[in-house]
Amino acid sequence: MSLVKYESPIREPLVDGKKTYHDVTEDICRTIEAKPTRLWYIGFFISLALLMFGVYSVYREVVYGIGQWNVNRTINWGWDITNFVWWVGIGHAGTLISAILLLFRQGWRTGVNRAAEAMTIFAVMCAGQFPIFHMGRVWMAFFTLPYPNTRGPLWPNYNSPLLWDVFAISTYFTVSLLFWYSGLLPDLATVRDRAKTKFRKHFYGIAAYGWTGSTKHWQRHESLSLVLAGLSTPLVLSVHTIVSFDFATSVIPGWHTTIFPPYFVAGAIFSGFAMVQTLMLISRKVMNLQDYITLGHIEAMNKVIVLTGSIVGVAYLTELFMAWYSQVPYEQDIFFKYRIAGAYGWSYWLMMSCNVISPQLFWFRKLRRNVLFTFIMSIVVNVGMWFERFVIIVTSLYRDYLPSSWSIYYRPSIWEIGFYVGTFGLFFTCYFLFSKYFPVIAIAEIKHVLKTTGESYKDDMKPLDKKTTEEFYEETHHH
Amino acid sequence: MAVKKFVVGCFDDEKVLFPAVSKVRKAGYKIHDIYTPFPVHGLDHAMGLRETSLHTAGFIFGLTGTTTAVSFMTWSFTKDWPVNVGGKPNFALPAWIPITFELTVLMAAVGMVLTFCYLCQLAPFIKKHHFHARATDDLFVMVIECTAKTNEAEVKEFLNKVGASEVNTQIADDGWWVGRYDRNEKLYRDEQVIA
Numbered sequence: 001m002s003l004v005k006y007e008s009p010i011r012e013p014l015v016d017g018k019k020t021y022h023d024v025t026e027d028i029c030r031t032i033e034a035k036p037t038r039l040w041y042i043g044f045f046i047s048l049a050l051l052m053f054g055v056y057s058v059y060r061e062v063v064y065g066i067g068q069w070n071v072n073r074t075i076n077w078g079w080d081i082t083n084f085v086w087w088v089g090i091g092h093a094g095t096l097i098s099a100i101l102l103l104f105r106q107g108w109r110t111g112v113n114r115a116a117e118a119m120t121i122f123a124v125m126c127a128g129q130f131p132i133f134h135m136g137r138v139w140m141a142f143f144t145l146p147y148p149n150t151r152g153p154l155w156p157n158y159n160s161p162l163l164w165d166v167f168a169i170s171t172y173f174t175v176s177l178l179f180w181y182s183g184l185l186p187d188l189a190t191v192r193d194r195a196k197t198k199f200r201k202h203f204y205g206i207a208a209y210g211w212t213g214s215t216k217h218w219q220r221h222e223s224l225s226l227v228l229a230g231l232s233t234p235l236v237l238s239v240h241t242i243v244s245f246d247f248a249t250s251v252i253p254g255w256h257t258t259i260f261p262p263y264f265v266a267g268a269i270f271s272g273f274a275m276v277q278t279l280m281l282i283s284r285k286v287m288n289l290q291d292y293i294t295l296g297h298i299e300a301m302n303k304v305i306v307l308t309g310s311i312v313g314v315a316y317l318t319e320l321f322m323a324w325y326s327q328v329p330y331e332q333d334i335f336f337k338y339r340i341a342g343a344y345g346w347s348y349w350l351m352m353s354c355n356v357i358s359p360q361l362f363w364f365r366k367l368r369r370n371v372l373f374t375f376i377m378s379i380v381v382n383v384g385m386w387f388e389r390f391v392i393i394v395t396s397l398y399r400d401y402l403p404s405s406w407s408i409y410y411r412p413s414i415w416e417i418g419f420y421v422g423t424f425g426l427f428f429t430c431y432f433l434f435s436k437y438f439p440v441i442a443i444a445e446i447k448h449v450l451k452t453t454g455e456s457y458k459d460d461m462k463p464l465d466k467k468t469t470e471e472f473y474e475e476t477h478h479h
Numbered sequence: 480m481a482v483k484k485f486v487v488g489c490f491d492d493e494k495v496l497f498p499a500v501s502k503v504r505k506a507g508y509k510i511h512d513i514y515t516p517f518p519v520h521g522l523d524h525a526m527g528l529r530e531t532s533l534h535t536a537g538f539i540f541g542l543t544g545t546t547t548a549v550s551f552m553t554w555s556f557t558k559d560w561p562v563n564v565g566g567k568p569n570f571a572l573p574a575w576i577p578i579t580f581e582l583t584v585l586m587a588a589v590g591m592v593l594t595f596c597y598l599c600q601l602a603p604f605i606k607k608h609h610f611h612a613r614a615t616d617d618l619f620v621m622v623i624e625c626t627a628k629t630n631e632a633e634v635k636e637f638l639n640k641v642g643a644s645e646v647n648t649q650i651a652d653d654g655w656w657v658g659r660y661d662r663n664e665k666l667y668r669d670e671q672v673i674a
Contacts, residue, residue: 021516021617146555155555159567164577171581175588182592185601190516190615198661205660209596210605213614216528217599218518223533224595231541231584242577444517 014107014449016291021447025190028441031287032191033200036436039286047428054422057415058133066136069416074407075397079416080134082389086271087127087423088169088243089264089385092236093272094120095176098183099232102225108300110445111292114187115283115435116276117180122430123275124173126423131165133419161245168242175235179228182221185211187439240268247392253334254396257322263315267385270308270355273301274381279431281375283440292441295369302368305381309359312388316356330401339395343409347387348395354384484625484650485511486634487610488643489618493519496619499641500525503623508634511624511653514614533595540590541583548582549575606658608651618645624653 019027036044061068071078094116101109132141144166146155156163189211192204211217244264247255277298284293323335340348358380367373398407434440490496496513500522503510510526552575556562561569596602614620621643623634635646 025516025616146551152560153555155560157562157564158552158556158578159564159571159574161577164581167578167581171585174585178588178592182595186517186615192660193609193612193615195660201661202659205606206603209601209603210607210655211601211615212512212607212609213514213516214599215513215515215519215522215526216531217601218515219523219528220531220533220595220599222518223531224591227534227537227591228588231537231588234580235584238577238580245577447517 012294012296014111014294014296015446016294019291019450021450024446024450025194025443027289027291028187028439028443028446029191029194031435032437032439033194033196037286040432040436044429044432047425047432049425050421051425051429052422053418054420054425057418057422058129060415061133061419062138066134068413070411070413071416072407072410074400074405075394075410077134077393077397078410079390079412079420080130082386082393083420083423084127084130084134085243085264085389086382086386087123087130087427089240089268089271089389090275090382091120091123091127091172091176091272092240092265092268093276094118094123095172095179095232095236096269096272097276098179099229099236102229103233106300107449108297110442110449111294111297112276112280112301112441113445114180114183114442115279115440117176117183118434118438118440119275119279119431120176120272121173121180122427122434123272124169124176125430126427128169128173129419129423129426131162131169161242161249164242165246168239172235172239175228175232179225179232182224182228183442183445184438185209186213186221187443189213190443191439237265240265252396252400253328253330254319254323254339254392257319259315259318259322263312263319266308266311266315267355267388270305270312270359271382271385273304273308274378274385277301277305277374277378278382281371281378283435287435287440289441292446295371298371298374299365299368302362302374302377305377306359306362306368309355309362309381313356316352334396334399338399339391342395344391344395344398347391351384351387351391354380355388358384481654482650482652484631484648485610485653486623486625486629486631486638487647487649488621488623488635488638488641489611489613489645490621490642491618491644493522493619495642496621497522497525499621499638499643502641503621503637506637508629508637509624509626511622513622514610514620516613516615516617516619519619533591533598536594537587537591540594541587543590544583544586545579547586548579552578600655604657604659605655606660607655608649608653610649610651611645 015024017023057068069078069080071080094113097109097116098113101113132138135141144156144163147153156166185208188204188208192201192208195201195204241261241264244260248257248260250256280293280301281298284290320335320340323331326332338344358377361373362368362377394410398410400406488499490499493515496519500510500513504527513522513526515522549572553570556571557569600607610622611618611620621638623638625631625634625648631648635648638646
């Protein structure tokens with residue numbers, strides 16, 4: 001029976017340790033039911049402090065105006081839009097993991113999808129702050145919506161990429177939230193039914209919406225997840241495409257290129273996976289989830305990182321080639337005088353080395369499976385991706401068509417930095433609360449794949465050893 | 480709210496559950512529902528449930544989004560207040576693709592989730608009777624509804640025979656009510672007969 005018992009040398013189990021269904025519940029609910037650790041409190045309060053600093057920075061911006069930042073008439077986007085694009089990019093991995101990998105039937109997504117989706121939602125929350133406060137008069141932000149107003153009614157310009165952004169980001173946030181929460185319902189019900197304290201019973205009772213686990217409900221739930229995945233797949237690609245349109249539809253040298261949509265989407269997946277790695281490597285260690293987020297999961301994500309990092313690299317080189325090939329003097333000046341050289345040349349080379357050169361080390365299997373190396377790389381990648389947006393925005397703007405409006409060297413003010421730091425505070429405050437009070441791993445989905453991809457699936461193969469091929473054939477082809 | 484009598488059989492393994500479902504159905508008992516901790520593929524077919532048409536609802540919601548976006552933008556830009564921006568066309572369909580797409584996705588997703596919640600009767604503060612607390616952990620809980628003609632003892636014995644690890648009778652409400660999970664509303668009586 002060696003044929004039937006064939007064990008794939010490539011596919012390792014997705015769930016290590018011989019787990020039963022109950023073990024899975026126990027392992028994942030343990031942190032929810034235990035008291036928060038000292039480490040959790042420290043992390044949570046640091047995040048909260050950063051958030052408070054951010055709130056104060058934003059307060060200053062709202063009260064005194066954009067002048068609180070060092071952006072000027074030439075570099076009018078500066079750190080603010082850099083941070084926006086950076087956070088939106090990070091917010092792409094969650095939906096990519098849960099939607100695109102669901103459609104591609106990638107079993108390993110079950111270990112990381114729930115936390116990655118949560119990360120997506122928090123990252124999009126952070127991203128949304130930047131364009132809203134960049135408006136200056138933030139209390140007028142609702143002017144972007146097409147509502148019957150007393151000014152005519154005057155409608156927003158549907159032909160403007162900035163308005164597309166409003167629709168794209170808000171749709172993306174809503175759909176991700178619905179996808180995440182509908183997936184959470186069964187797991188919250190698991191926590192509710194195990195709850196011992198009155199508060200927990202009440203809280204998870206509300207949160208789980210009265211989920212019972214009825215077969216008909218599961219059938220609808222499966223249909224819902226599949227269709228939401230199908231909707232989110234083009235959605236996630238459209239969002240960063242539309243963000244890239246903010247640049248690509250303008251006539252600024254260095255922005256006005258057709259390569260932007262695929263280049264931005266690849267970059268978004270690249271930085272999103274890096275952020276998932278950063279969070280997952282800490283979570284699996286602190287919460288003892290090594291059996292669910294295995295080295296196999298980490299390796300799979302590193303493969304995505306090296307692929308998308310290489311796509312981004314090709315895009316950088318294509319941009320340089322096209323600038324030379326186009327023979328447009330403005331385009332050539334931006335790339336060869338002010339981007340790879342000039343006052344901001346250092347940021348270009350930082351971007352190149354972080355995004356293109358260093359991820360190539362992931363071609364080595366040993367490094368892909370090295371936890372410490374992956375952790376360092378995940379941070380390096382996100383530093384690089386921040387500088388990518390900085391390079392695109394600042395180097396294209398600080399020397400424009402009119403030498404009279406060339407800007408001096410741009411340095412952000414403390415309140416500009418404070419705003420960015422504050423979004424870190426928001427992101428990690430949300431993530432700390434999520435990882436403490438919600439199941440970070442999709443319990444039901446792990447149970448669903450447990451018998452086929454868990455380590456215990458090998459036990460099911462044992463009785464087959466004793467059978468002859470004829471017996472096995474009789475049994476399986478009987479019906 | 481209809482209070483009914485149910486015979487509840489718990490199974491440890493889906494491998495035991497599947498043959499049990501077909502045996503129970505062959506014997507002519509009415510399966511009220513089976514509660515499982517995760518989606519068990521094929522169980523809906525084994526129980527004879529029809530396919531859900533939730534995805535069709537999603538398609539219709541999506542189409543509504545597309546129509547809303549295109550017609551609203553057309554009306555407001557060509558009829559209500561046509562603005563001349565450098566002589567560009569007011570009816571600029573290619574430039575409207577992003578918003579049309581986003582609204583399609585938004586309406587399909589929101590509509591589907593609301594339909595899902597409505598069909599499954601899911602909302603905050605909704606409380607339902609749970610036949611077994613471990614149905615969301617590791618048990619597959621088969622619930623058989625007793626009619627006037629049902630011989631309760633016979634059903635229990637039958638469930639034991641087909642491999643249920645735990646069998647009992649419960650008188651419960653099969654609907655939902657507004658309530659809290661930290662309070663015992665006493666809308667039903669539990670009758671543990673055979674452990």
